[in-house]
Amino acid sequence: MSQLQAGNDAPREIIRAEGIRKTFTLSRKQRKLEKSETGKKVALDGLSFTAYEGEIYGLLGPNGAGKTTMLRILSTLIRPDEGDAFIAGHSVVKEPEKVRASIGFLTSELKLEDFFTPAYLFGFFGKLHGMDEQTLEKRRGELFSRFGIDKFAEVKVGDLSTGMKQKVSIAISILHDPSVIIFDEPTNGLDVLTAKVVTDFLSEQKAQGKSIIVSTHIFSLVEKLCDRVGVIIGGRMAAEGSLADVSGGKPLEDAFFDLYKRTVTGV
């Protein structure tokens, strides 16, 4: 947090990951698929990065790079084997409840109960975040109209379309108005219209001073949205910096291919 005391213009650290290592034990089936002798899969291999307050940070990486694993660690769903990460100064290892109270986390693995309606679930999760009835009501009005959920507020989640489900998930993930938003592949499986609703929303949140971290393998999304990028390949940070730094004047996609070749072949 050294930046804290620095001048007004210096950005403040909001998320810092330090040497995060995470190994999964593979099941017998996975072992064959991964052709792993040891039965272990190193998903994150000493990953470090820093995101600053008020920016959108993009975690870019190919399938299996470890993006979701990193974000799950930030959300305290899983624990790192080594290293620690800090969100607004709270350690994900030592103060998981404080971390959870300050973040809004979205990933495809978090499901909503099919049986309940968006309105009910909004109320339920709102109470778990300690919100009172009035604030909750107001917030629900805002978010439901923002995402066009109003008409579906009383439809069971199980009966909603994929896109509407994703919008409900987003609304619920940030209902407590967190200062840090962590979205894993937020536009996956969405049509361009719905995807735009999501990216517009993220830009809006940034404008309100929120800090955002998104993971994706979609270059255009990073180019459109992100201030800074971290490129993860094989569980390691291959490059980190502003969008301009990382792409180095080329389209991001080309820069990524170069990076990938260099990292994988070790040249």
Place this chain on the structure above:
Amino acid sequence: MSNILTIIKKEFSRFFRDRRLVIGTLLLPGLLIFVLYTLMGSVFADTSETYTAKVVNPSEAFASLVAPEGEDAAILLSEIEESDLDAAKAEVKNGDADLVIVFPEGFDQALAGGQTYPVGQAPNVEVWYDSGSASSSAAYNLVYSLLDGLENSLSNMFDVNFAGGGDLVSAAEAEASYYAMLLPFLILTFLYSGCMGIAPESIAGEKERGTIATLLVTPVKRSELVMGKIASLSVLSALSAISSFIGTFLALPKLIGGSIGSAFASYSAGQYFALFAVMLSAVLIIVSLISIISSFAKSVKEATSLSVPLMVIVMLVGISTMLFTTHAHAAFLIPVYNCVQVMAEIFSMQFSWVNLAITLGSNLVYIVLLVWVLTKMFKSEKVIFNS
């Protein structure tokens, strides 16, 4: 605390707004048990049938045994003349009557005389029956045992319980001891099966569907989540058990006679309180155990099948009261077994506060321990994400 309440409320909404769950766990068990026991009752109902017997030279002493004052006669006796004997035997043969009993003339006076005879010279009571007919055979056995009892109490050097003495048990107590054996087993089985219908769905089901992870990224403490789940599942399991119990309450008397109601009427408020406390601790232990099994399992199916072996053990412990009872205090430290034994003590009116205290105290320790284990499991990504 408020988080626990929020979770309990959600679990209740999940349950009570789902007609399938309500019917499946609250209505059907009671209904099925009622129908099943009533059907079984109608098959075995013959035990309480009244039989008909034709009697030559009726005996007052015998008649008073057949129909003690204030009770319905088990056998309807009707007098016939000795000349009608053959016709009466024919009635027994064709099923119109169950028995023909022929007392020797002056049977009652002979009894009153208290005279004894050498073997083979005593007055003979003839009982004619039809072993081909179930009801005739049953009536024969009944009459035979009554006469045998009558003879034993009369013809010897002294009487036992003839002119005085007798069984001091009241009707309620007699039924109580009968139900004392059965009820702990039934209660435990109902609680367990009620819980098995709910807990796997609520824990393994949430894991399977990925909805538990959504809860885990809220600031809720894992321990609050566990306590909310256990509290709500306990209430729902208890409701399901109550449904089964109502079915039993209504149908069991048809099956085995007597009435649970009159068995219950004889308990004091203190005994009811004790019973409630024991059942509460039993339900919490059972729910915690099944919840732990369910959080290990990857799916509802797996959770349910993993719970079956434990159910067998719990049911075996449940019938232990029919085989033996302990009064050794240390035995009341054994979970589940202690509940069964204390319930049996309460039902059979041989209730000890010390054993109750040991049971409740040790169960409280077990419950705290199980909640702690479950909290640990909810904190473990290996358990929650099966990784």
